[in-house]
Amino acid sequence: xxxxxxxxxxxxxxxxxxxxxxxxxxxxxxxxxxxxxxxxxxxxxxxxxxxxxxxxxxxxxxxxxxxxxxxxxxxxxxxxxxxxxxxxxxxxxxxxxxxxxxxxxxxxxxxxxxxxxxxxxxxxxxxxxxxxxxxxxxxxxxxxxxxxxxxxxxxxxxxxxxxxxxxxxxxxxxxxxxxxxxxxxxxxxxxxxxxxxxxxxxxxxxxxxxxxxxxxxxxxxxxxxxxxxxxxxxxxxxxxxxxxxxxxxxxxxxxxxxxxxxxxxxxxxxxxxxxxxxxxxxxxxxxxxxxxxxxxxxxxxxxxxxxxxxxxxxxxxxxxx
Ligand SMILES: NC(=O)CC[C@H](N)C(=O)O
Numbered sequence: 001x002x003x004x005x006x007x008x009x010x011x012x013x014x015x016x017x018x019x020x021x022x023x024x025x026x027x028x029x030x031x032x033x034x035x036x037x038x039x040x041x042x043x044x045x046x047x048x049x050x051x052x053x054x055x056x057x058x059x060x061x062x063x064x065x066x067x068x069x070x071x072x073x074x075x076x077x078x079x080x081x082x083x084x085x086x087x088x089x090x091x092x093x094x095x096x097x098x099x100x101x102x103x104x105x106x107x108x109x110x111x112x113x114x115x116x117x118x119x120x121x122x123x124x125x126x127x128x129x130x131x132x133x134x135x136x137x138x139x140x141x142x143x144x145x146x147x148x149x150x151x152x153x154x155x156x157x158x159x160x161x162x163x164x165x166x167x168x169x170x171x172x173x174x175x176x177x178x179x180x181x182x183x184x185x186x187x188x189x190x191x192x193x194x195x196x197x198x199x200x201x202x203x204x205x206x207x208x209x210x211x212x213x214x215x216x217x218x219x220x221x222x223x224x225x226x227x228x229x230x231x232x233x234x235x236x237x238x239x240x241x242x243x244x245x246x247x248x249x250x251x252x253x254x255x256x257x258x259x260x261x262x263x264x265x266x267x268x269x270x271x272x273x274x275x276x277x278x279x280x281x282x283x284x285x286x287x288x289x290x291x292x293x294x295x296x297x298x299x300x301x302x303x304x305x306x307x308x309x310x311x312x313x314x315x316x317x318x319x320x321x
Contacts, residue, residue, distance in 0.1 A: 002304040004044065004052050012304075013040050013055035016282070016296040023284035023292035026264050028165045029062055030157040032283055039266075040293045041281045043204040044301075045212045047274065049221050053205065060201040061281050062158045063143075064263030065097065065289070067197040068120040069210075069236060069244075070139055075114075075126035076232040087181055088114045088122045090239055097246045097289050098168050100175060109179040113243045115261065117194075118172040124197070125182055125190035132189050136196045145227065146213040147206035148220065159199035166195055198263075204279035207269045211277025214240075214259065237271060245295075248288045256298045257308030266291040270298060272307045 002008060020038045027033065041057035075084050093112035095102040103109055103118055111119035129135035136154075144152050173187040182190060212221060214237055218228035240259035245252040252260055259271045266285050270278035278301065282294035302308050 001306065004046070004050070004305065006052050006054055008304075009042050009044065009052050009054040012297050012300050013042055015300065016040060016293045017055075018293075019296040020282060020284035020293040023286045025266070025283045026285065028161055029064075029265060030155070030161055032061070032265060036283045038293075039281065039283055040297070041204040041279075042294075042297050042301075043208040043279045044276050045205070045208040045221075045279075046276045047212060047216055047221060051205070051208070053208075056281065057204045059281060060155075060203050061265045061267055061283070062155060062198065062263070063200040063202050064198050064265045064267065065115070065117075065120070066202075066207065066210075066261050066263045066267055066269050067139075067194075067200065068115045068123070069214075069240065069261050069269065070143060070197065071120050071123040071127065071194075072114040072236050072239070073228050073232060074139060074142060075123040076235060077228055078128045079126050081232070081235060084114075084123065084126060087126065088119045090114075090235075090242075092243045092249055094247050098172070100168070100171055103172065103175050103179070109176075110181050111176070113239055115239060115243045116246065117169055118176060121169060121173050121187075121190050121194050122176060122181055124193040125186040127193065132192050132196070135189075135193050139193070139197050140200065142227075143200065143202075143206075143210075146220065147202070147209045149206050149209075152200060152202060152206060154196055154199050155201045156199075158201075159196055162195040162199050166191070169194065202267070204267075204281050207267060207279025207281075208277045209279075211269045211271040211279060213277070214271035215273050215275060215277055237273070240271070245290050246288050248286075248290055252290075252295070252298070256302045257310055258302070260298065262290045262294075264289050266294060268294045268298065273309060275307065
């Protein structure tokens, strides 16, 4: 069986870099352009605290849709499962991540799930705090805590561009206001919090630590302190498995087989329960919004290291009665 080492991760990066040419880099995020097309950084943090990393793993990139996982964790902790899932569903969708039409057809016209744009704007309205500043600060403090990185902060230029290019998200928020998913007091604040949290700068090590936190059932490595209840972490990971890679979640479920979440910056966080967290940056994304080289790296890692949670060796109590 393949053993984890920096050299092994380097080989994976080398093998996957060429896959970037199948995708393209989004052109509206400050700091990202086609010159980053073949960038690929992969970091793994194990639950024993070992770090393995290679490629462009020091680059900062924006959090984008991975922030949807943070919003969901915090909304669940703030309001509990019953209230959160009154506003947002937990079903996968075959539509694109920023689809507005699917808001018209799903039960009660609520978003299909919290990991698409409409769903994340809805969960952003369920973060406790007396102002957007306070709500954002709570989110940022939480991200700093679970990534053990106090320097993480919002990138102002990215935030300005999110707001400037945010017409679709605005439309989603106001559509949800029209159907009563959001109140007229909630929509602008939820949208602003969503744009801010999307604009946080992060790197592959911080993402791997976030994945590790999920793999460790809501605790930092080596700590017994429960920062999020295990039940909520379970809920979030189940939704990451079914919806974290948007309308490509099914094939990632089959070929990779553990909870993932991607962002349009080409970032991906992976959580292998009980084993490790994985952070990836590979800015060339496909039409569904997922990193091409990053996706290939996940398929190889899962195969070589037998990480699929449905793999026989990862399933306990195999005795057939
Ligand atoms: N898929 C994504 O990462 C989407 C995030 C992007 N900022 C948006 O709101 O559309």
